[in-house]
Amino acid sequence: MNKLIPKIYGQYFNFLALFSKRRAALATFEVFSKVRKGRVLPQQKTYLEEAKDQILEIENHTIQTYQWSGKRETVLLVHGWESNTFRWRNLIAKLKDADYNIVAFDAPGHGNSSGKNLHLPLYINCIQAMVDEYAPAHVIAHSFGGMALLFNEYLRPSDYIEKMVTIGSPSEFRELLGHYQKLVGFNNRVLSAFEDYIRERFGMEVDNFSSSKFVANNHKKGLLLHDRLDILAPFHASEKVHAHWKGSRFIKTKGLGHSMHQPHINEYIVHFLEDKPIIEKH
Incomplete structure (x- = not known):
């Protein structure tokens, strides 16, 4: 199940990109930046x-x-x-x-x-x-x-x-992004949309991070x-x-x-x- 869930996200991103590259980029970035652990534990x-x-x-x-x-x-x-x-x-x-x-x-x-x-x-x-x-x-x-x-x-x-x-x-942020793409399985159309979003929002190319x-x-x-x-x-x-x-x-x-x-x-x-x-x- 833990291996299947990321692939479901990837297929969802690929589907979104058929209709809106920007929506696909926003969804991809949201999942990428989501913090799942790190809150204070009881001990x-x-x-x-x-x-x-x-x-x-x-x-x-x-x-x-x-x-x-x-x-x-x-x-x-x-x-x-x-x-x-x-x-x-x-x-x-x-x-x-x-x-x-x-x-x-x-x-x-x-x-x-x-x-x-x-x-x-x-x-x-x-x-x-x-x-x-x-x-x-x-x-x-x-x-x-x-x-x-x-x-x-x-x-x-x-x-x-x-x-x-x-x-x-x-x-290299490019390496982190490559690992994310491989883990989730989204296609290069989504990757291109993600890179465009990073450029638009933060004013930098992915390779410059x-x-x-x-x-x-x-x-x-x-x-x-x-x-x-x-x-x-x-x-x-x-x-x-x-x-x-x-x-x-x-x-x-x-x-x-x-x-x-x-x-x-x-x-x-x-x-x-x-x-x-x-x-x-x-």
Whole structure:
């Protein structure tokens, strides 16, 4: 049944495109941007409740922010697709031990924030609002959040941000769209309509939503972490970003998965923020 449902959507999109390419594009985008997981689970509630800071209004969404106060620079945490701020709990412990001021937020449709859908331009506006509000010196982002971070820095270079970290992040929107097309099974007529819709709504070509292009003129210090066996975001994505980002360091792992919560990974990140040597474990 789980394999059949996406194909039903695909056939529906194909049918719509026979009569209206725009309606097909709208339906395809709605399903693509729909958030199905990531709300606060019972075992996550207490941890997040204790750190709630304020609510920001962004594009008709209420965005929940969190803060763990410290005396050192501010670190902003940006979670990935169908996740929430709770995913950072292990890294937060390390950052607290180092006395950093830590802020985070739940993306639209995730955690304690409102909404049901999320797309890249909306996410970058949330990141920018957090940068404006908290002036972080460092930003750490996971998965889809990493792509959003690099896109936002490309469009609106920050005077505050000194260092950026991405963990298991995709690079090319074209690849994400190709995976979506294969999963759902819609035809190239629908794909063309989707691309036209992206161009009309966001003023960019699909192929220009590319982290490797976003970092071409990024002169800030960056740390990229990616596992070779990551099945959710391709390892070659960070390879490509690293090749185009002159100020980046790339740490490659094997067998740690997509989330990369391991203690030594968090230690790498803190050492990077503190300009300490990173001795990789193999």
